[in-house]
Amino acid sequence: MSNFDTKRFARYANFDLTINKNFYRNLALVLFFTIVGIVVFSFFMRWLTYQVSAPSLIYNDLTMTALVVMVIMQYSLHIGAGCTLHPLRNKQGRITNLTIPATNLEKYSWHVLICVFGALVVGIISVAFADLVNYLMTIAVFKDTEGVQSLFANVFANSTGAAVNNFFQQMHMSMNGQTVDPTYVSPQEAILGRILTASLFATWAHIFCTTSFYAFCNSLKYKFNIPLTYIFLQLVGFILGILMLIGMIWFTSNVERLGIDDETMRAFLENFHIYLYILGSISILAGIGFFVWAYRRYTKAQLSNRWNK
Amino acid sequence: MLKIQDVTFGYKKNDPVLDRFSLEINEGGIYGLLGKNGTGKSTLLYLIMGLLRPQAGLVTYNGVETITRTPDLLNDMFIVPEEYNLPGISLQKYIDAIQPFYPRFDVSMMYRCLENFEMPHDINLGALSMGQKKKVYLSIALAARTHLLLMDEPTNGLDIPSKSQFRKVVAGSTDPDQIVIISTHQVRDVELLLDHVTMIEKNEVLLNTKMDQLFKDDEVINLEDVFNKLLEERK
Numbered sequence: 001m002s003n004f005d006t007k008r009f010a011r012y013a014n015f016d017l018t019i020n021k022n023f024y025r026n027l028a029l030v031l032f033f034t035i036v037g038i039v040v041f042s043f044f045m046r047w048l049t050y051q052v053s054a055p056s057l058i059y060n061d062l063t064m065t066a067l068v069v070m071v072i073m074q075y076s077l078h079i080g081a082g083c084t085l086h087p088l089r090n091k092q093g094r095i096t097n098l099t100i101p102a103t104n105l106e107k108y109s110w111h112v113l114i115c116v117f118g119a120l121v122v123g124i125i126s127v128a129f130a131d132l133v134n135y136l137m138t139i140a141v142f143k144d145t146e147g148v149q150s151l152f153a154n155v156f157a158n159s160t161g162a163a164v165n166n167f168f169q170q171m172h173m174s175m176n177g178q179t180v181d182p183t184y185v186s187p188q189e190a191i192l193g194r195i196l197t198a199s200l201f202a203t204w205a206h207i208f209c210t211t212s213f214y215a216f217c218n219s220l221k222y223k224f225n226i227p228l229t230y231i232f233l234q235l236v237g238f239i240l241g242i243l244m245l246i247g248m249i250w251f252t253s254n255v256e257r258l259g260i261d262d263e264t265m266r267a268f269l270e271n272f273h274i275y276l277y278i279l280g281s282i283s284i285l286a287g288i289g290f291f292v293w294a295y296r297r298y299t300k301a302q303l304s305n306r307w308n309k
Numbered sequence: 310m311l312k313i314q315d316v317t318f319g320y321k322k323n324d325p326v327l328d329r330f331s332l333e334i335n336e337g338g339i340y341g342l343l344g345k346n347g348t349g350k351s352t353l354l355y356l357i358m359g360l361l362r363p364q365a366g367l368v369t370y371n372g373v374e375t376i377t378r379t380p381d382l383l384n385d386m387f388i389v390p391e392e393y394n395l396p397g398i399s400l401q402k403y404i405d406a407i408q409p410f411y412p413r414f415d416v417s418m419m420y421r422c423l424e425n426f427e428m429p430h431d432i433n434l435g436a437l438s439m440g441q442k443k444k445v446y447l448s449i450a451l452a453a454r455t456h457l458l459l460m461d462e463p464t465n466g467l468d469i470p471s472k473s474q475f476r477k478v479v480a481g482s483t484d485p486d487q488i489v490i491i492s493t494h495q496v497r498d499v500e501l502l503l504d505h506v507t508m509i510e511k512n513e514v515l516l517n518t519k520m521d522q523l524f525k526d527d528e529v530i531n532l533e534d535v536f537n538k539l540l541e542e543r544k
Contacts, residue, residue, distance in 0.1 A: 103379070
């Protein structure tokens with residue numbers, strides 16, 4: 001018997017959407033109105049600034065708003081992943097979910113699709129809608145049709161290599177008052193560029209890893225898993241931060257004893273992007289591992305266990 | 310067909326609800342699984358359904374371990390739990406979603422069962438009382454026509470007229486080749502319905518016999534007396 005049958009998968013998707021329709025709808029609406037709300041709020045903040053400051057201020061700058069929206073989208077991915085096994089939250093839900101005739105793979109992959117990718121799709125649609133709202137409000141209030149920025153473009157730019165190019169363009173502008181040859185890149189800038197690009201990759205990999213960690217924690221505990229995972233990750237982050245700080249203090253006070261000279265430091269910086277790529281790759285592997293582990297735990301799910309009575 | 314072999318299971322360590330419990334059911338009929346509260350009747354049903362993993366032993370249905378929960382296994386089994394929450398949607402929508410999973414699902418049988426329970430067809434599942442939900446879910450379970458049907462305390466939450474309706478509906482909607490296991494401590498609600506009775510008490514099968522064999526004996530008045538007598542003897 002096949003472990004994955006598309007007809008059965010579609011049948012299960014239809015069943016799940018029928019019985020959990022309200023849950024998915026509410027989740028999508030919360031995300032949608034949060035993103036649109038942030039954009040409307042930021043618009044009024046910019047409008048207020050415009051009222052009290054010189055009109056020359058860039059009233060349509062959406063850089064900060066885009067960053068906030070990106071954080072919200074990251075949280076929505078985490079919440080979505082933390083809801084992958086939402087149907088198992090109570091005993092009756094477990095009976096329904098575990099006894100419906102579909103394979104574990106079909107059921108689990110559907111829940112990842114609807115909760116994680118669903119959150120991403122709703123986030124993108126919300127950003128597009130928020131863009132439209134922002135565009136209409138800017139035209140109506142500032143009578144500006146040409147200078148309207150796109151939130152979508154900002155979010156996209158901040159999450160791709162375009163962010164690195166923007167960074168250098170801004171740097172050149174601030175140094176010279178105007179853009180000098182934008183194609184010129186100094187050796188130091190080349191190193192910085194590589195590090196920034198690698199950082200972007202590592203950030204995406206980290207988001208993927210934490211998202212899958214939320215899904216894994218949901219396979220351990222079906223209720224209150226999202227706040228518990230959040231607290232756990234914050235604690236881990238805090239401990240790692242302290243350890244890094246201690247490490248850096250120790251390193252700076254032992255630079256001479258360790259025999260680290262400028263040449264070693266330069267070589268380290270030149271190769272720093274490689275370490276970031278390695279870190280990012282480990283995060284991606286860990287992310288895949290957490291999803292696989294979560295799936296394996298789902299295949300062994302029972303009506304009652306130590307953490308889920 | 311259904312084989313429970315030396316099964317041990319407990320919710321806590323060193324406190325098994327079932328300890329090396331064995332039972333075999335090879336022919337169709339309505340089986341009563343009777344026992345006092347906390348003897349492991351519901352646990353046994355969950356083990357049969359593959360909802361719990363035995364700490365030792367095997368539960369197989371048609372030779373396949375039920376804990377594997379494969380679609381082929383699950384589309385031939387159905388459980389009616391003691392308590393059940395139905396989503397706040399129309400019955401028709403719910404049927405449209407669940408029906409494709411069960412190859413022998415008979416919609417007309419479901420409506421017949423609902424009529425016997427004096428329930429309308431056009432209902433919103435979210436607006437039903439516990440007893441009404443039970444009637445609807447029992448109708449769906451019977452209409453699924455799976456060869457193995459498990460019912461956990463099906464008469465709990467039903468009023469007195471509904472209990473007799475339940476007996477009528479179950480008797481009129483099951484095939485001879487179906488294994489229907491009814492777990493209950495309310496013996497009187499189901500005794501007229503049963504073909505076979507299994508009484509359990511603390512890991513022990515006190516009685517496992519056909520009803521017609523049991524009632525050959527003139528001394529026997531009803532199942533409750535049999536059960537009490539067996540408990541007395543055990544003491």
